[in-house]
Amino acid sequence: METINGLMVCSPSSASSKQVAARSSEEEPTEVRRGPWxxxxxxxxxxxxxxxxxxxxxxxxxxxGLKRTGKSCRLRWLNYLRPNVRRGNITPEEQLLILQLHSRWGNRWSKISQYLPGRTDNEIKNYWRTRVQKHAKQLRCDVNSKKFQDAMHYLWMPRLLERIRAASTGSCPSLPVSSTSSSNDQRLVHPNPNPSHLEEQYSSSESACRTMVSSPVPVLSVSDCYSFQDGETNSISDEQRAAVAPEFDVHDEWTHIATSPIDANYFNQGSVVDADEYGSWGGGIGGSFWNGDDIWL
DNA sequence: AATAATGACAACCGCCTCGCA
DNA sequence: ATGCGAGGCGGTTGTCATTAT
Incomplete structure (x- = not known):
């Protein structure tokens, strides 16, 4: 990696020679580059x-003149270089949306990404695989199992809502959102080397915190989840949302989640998780699993 | 200090759909 | 009707930085 104007960028030397595949043609030998841009x-x-x-x-x-495939160019543009691509930590609001939308649509990443402006389907997919599936693994269950679905709906989502509310009322107790390592913080820098994009696309968890703190409205609906970092607010009304996706009436579900009690005994009362298994989660609520800043990590 | 393990994410691959000739 | 190319999508792999041992 090298730095240009404060940007973390891949140096040209980071692409190894084996990442350049040569294809011969009779008239014009063409190379197709692969690997990091x-x-x-x-x-x-x-x-x-x-x-x-x-x-x-x-x-x-x-x-x-790029020695890349059209597909590669498209992917690079859409996932990385395109203006308004958001990078950095997934906010609690976004986590909540991802959980909700995934429970509804499954691995329809492209569709889910439509509700998280600036986030690419690839980023959401990576988030799901690296964070969510990791926790399913920790629970020793499949991500599609009822056990995991219950954990999402009755524990994690209300907990996320609680944190979002806390942030909106100014306490902002647990941001940055995830227990980010220094590597994650470094990834907050904007990758777009185009100087015209530098100012508008930087983001940080701190500014996200400020944005949420300044928000006077508890996050209870999808539209409320569109309060962006950097002071930018791309809020859409529920009416606008309904126009885009009339089948997606999430407000009632959000209200339901918001009013659902966080029942610490839920997983002990039923047959979902036995006591030993509950303990193996890391202590359950109040234990390390739920303790501290990080719900997901 | 060296090495292994892990996490995060960029990039590629294969399949599918759609539009057009 | 059909073949073909372009583009989109989801799954998977590769790479590199960080953390743990």
Whole structure:
């Protein structure tokens, strides 16, 4: 990694030679580069799209001089270089949305990402696989099992809501959201090497905290979950949301979740988890599993 | 200090759908 | 009707930084 204008970027040397696949053709030997994108490649792609627009990715890849496939160009643009791509920690609001939407739609990452502006389907997918599935593994159950679904709906989601509310009332007790390592903090920097994007896309958990603290409204609906970092608020009304996705009436569910008691004995009362298993979670509520700043990690 | 294990995320792959000739 | 290319999507792998031993 190297730094340009405060950005963490992959250095050209980080792409090993084996990541360049050569394909021969009789008229014109063409190389297809694979692996991490270099700063130079990013700049070429950004400049080309600024001048010619998105789309027609195969011809873009050829015309721009990039030795990449059209698919690779498209992916790089959509997931990384495109303006308004948000990076950094997944906020509690976003976590809540992801849980809710996934329970409804499953692994429809693209669809889920439509409700988290700035987040890509790839990022949500990675979040699910690295964080959520990890906890399912810790619970020794499948992510689609009833046990895990119950844990999500009756413990984690209300807990998230509680934290969001706490933040909105100014206490902001547990941010940054996750127990981020220094590596995560480093990833908060904007990857887009285009200087025109530098100012608008930086984000930090601290600013997220400030944003939530300043919010006078408890987060109870999907639209309330669109309060962004950097002081930017991309709130949509429930009416707007209904226009986009009329089948998605989440407000009632959110209210239900918000009013559901967090029953510490839930998993001991039923047959969902026996006492030993409950203990194996790390102490259950009040134990390390639920203790501290981090719900998910 | 060295090495292994783990976490996070970028990138690739294969399959599918859709539009067009 | 059909073949083909482009683009989209979800699953999987690769890479690198960090943490643990």
């Amino acid at each position: 270099t700063v130079e490649e990013d700049l070429v792609l950004i400049n080309y799209i600024e001048n010619h627009g998105e789309g027609r990715w195969n011809s873009l890849a050829h015309s721009s």
